Amino acid sequence: MRTLSIGEVSRRTEVKVPTIRFYEQIGLLPAPPRTEGNRRRYDEADVRRLAFIRHARELGFEVEDIRELLSLTAQPNRSCHEADSIASRHLQEVERRIARLDALRVELQRMVDECGHGRVCDCRVIQVLADHGQCAHHRH
C-alpha cells in the first residue's frame, strides 16, 4: 500500500525519524520508494522490520548482529544447519552478556546494601571500587 510517511512510521515504531534515515543509509532498512515530492513512502512490512531492529538494538545487539539476524529470515529455505549455527552463536553471545551483567548486578547490589543500612555511612561504594581495583592488581 505504501501509505505511511516517515513520521507515521516513527510514531508507530518509536524509532526517531533521523534514526530511520540512518538505518536506511547503513543498509539495515531498504530504501523505500518516494513520492512525486521526494518523500519516503513506507508500508507495514517496513514497520515490522523496523520494530524488529529497534527491539534487537534495545537488547544490545550490534548492527552487524542485526544484519545477520535479518538475513536469517530473508532466505527461509536455507539449510537449517547454517541458520542453527548463526542462531546458536547469537545465543551464546546473549548468555555471555547476561553472565557479565549478572556479576555486575551482584556487585552493585552489595554496594548498595552495605551503604543502605541506615548506619553511619562510610561510603562502601567507593571502598568496593577502590579495593577491587587493588585486588584485581594482586589477584590476576
Place this chain on the structure above:
Amino acid sequence: MRTLSIGEVSRRTEVKVPTIRFYEQIGLLPAPPRTEGNRRRYDEADVRRLAFIRHARELGFEVEDIRELLSLTAQPNRSCHEADSIASRHLQEVERRIARLDALRVELQRMVDECGHGRVCDCRVIQVLADHGQCAHHRH
C-alpha cells in the same frame, strides 16, 4: 617517588597507554610531572586512582559518574547519599537489561532447540522480536 613510566602504569592497571593519556586529557587523571625528556612520571597514588577508574568503567559507570565518585572520595566527610544514588540508579538499569536479555535468551534457546530436533526450521527469530516490539508498543 614518581618512578613509573606510562607503560609500567599501563601494565599494572591493564589500562592501555593511549587510554591513560585520554583520561588525563578529559581530567579524570591529574596531569603528572614530566622528566627532562618530557616523559610522564607516575606514582602509586596514580596507579590506585587509575585502577579505581578502570574498575568503575568495567562495572558500566559512565565517566561523569566516575568524576562524581572521585570527587566524593576527595571529601570523605560529605554524605554518601550521592554515591549511593549513583549506584542504585545503575543497579536498576542493569536489572532491566538482564530481564530483557533473559527473555530473548529463552526465545533463542527455543528456536535453536526446534532446529536441532530436525524439524522444518522457519527461523522465527524475526517474528519473536517483531512481536516483542509490538507488545512493548501496546503495553507501555
Place this chain on the structure above:
DNA sequence: CTACTTTCTCTAGCGACTAGAGGAGCAAGC
C-alpha cells in the same frame, strides 16, 4: 494565499575510546 508543520539533504557532534603518522628519547650491544 498565508502560516504552519513535515520532510528533505547535508554536515557536525556525542561518548569513550582506538589507531596511525611522524618524530624524539633512551638503553644495550658492537
Place this chain on the structure above:
DNA sequence: GCTTGCTCCTCTAGTCGCTAGAGAAAGTAG
C-alpha cells in the same frame, strides 16, 4: 661513537550508533 629497537611524545582521524542543527522544499489547514 653508532646503530638497532623499543618506548614515548603529539597530533589527527576513525570507530559505533546515533542525535542535533541548518537551510530549503513540500504538503496541509484555514
